[in-house]
Amino acid sequence: MQARRILIFTGGRLGEWALPLIQEDDYVIGADRGAYYLVSHQIRPNLAIGDFDSVTQAEMEFLRQECEHVEACDPIDKDFTDTELAFRYAMAQHPREIILIGALGTRFDHSLANIHLLKTAVDHNVPVSIVDEHNRVRVITDRLLLQKADEYAHVSLLPLTTEVTGIDLEGFRYPLQDATLKIGQSLGISNVIEAKEGSIRIRSGLLLVIESKD
Known part of the structure; x- marks a missing residue:
């Protein structure tokens, strides 16, 4: 996956504006509810990751059918948010760039934690941005x-x-x-x-x- 761009769709604010951000060669990750957003819009993620506590059992079965790979973790016995799990996976692939989509939302604690992920990206010299309908955030x-x-x-x-x-x-x-x-x-x-x-x-x-x- 060297030099590929990775897009992470997570569970904050998402909408039709987000779909045109996907380019043909992108590696697409759906974090928890972000994965369901993708498959419900006929986008097949390369990876769905998270504890999936925000999807129903029927939605989870749909995810397993429609995603290339699903990595589920225990919702209690984990140290990171679903977004950070996806981010850590993406960083390990040594990508050209990472874009976090849906990383800002109504939960300010999650939004701020996602902003802090930009600092980790700087430490590893990987360009990362957070994009939503009204903003692009970089460090x-x-x-x-x-x-x-x-x-x-x-x-x-x-x-x-x-x-x-x-x-x-x-x-x-x-x-x-x-x-x-x-x-x-x-x-x-x-x-x-x-x-x-x-x-x-x-x-x-x-x-x-x-x-x-x-």
Whole structure:
């Protein structure tokens, strides 16, 4: 699976917007309810993984018929969320990129835990993003170039470490030069790219880059 892109569909907010994200060569994982979402939309996951406590027995039988492989675990005797189980499996495949879909939802604890998975991806030098209908979330340690596009109107920056230093923004409505962001500050919220591309550079720390649309 070296150099393949892996998409993980998990049990948060999902909708018709998510299906066009799948490309022909992607390896597709469904985590718990995310697997049922895929098969109910005629998408055959390469792997369904989780404790499947959010599906009925009939839905589970359908999953076993429609997925290439199913890996079920005990809902009590496990240390990780279903999303992290899928994420750890994906990381072990040394992929080119991982995209988490449905990783944000009504359970804020799960949403925040999934954001924290981006830090693990940085530690292993694997590009990972979280995508939903209104947002794309990434973490950077050095530089990121963003193209001006109608898809995302806003770009927000939030520190994932205690502070992020040496922040330079070019091509944005509100530029920054050698700035520092600390946890608890909202200085980086709702910027806008006004040039053809926006450049973000940092010197130290982990910076969340959140592209959003209303």
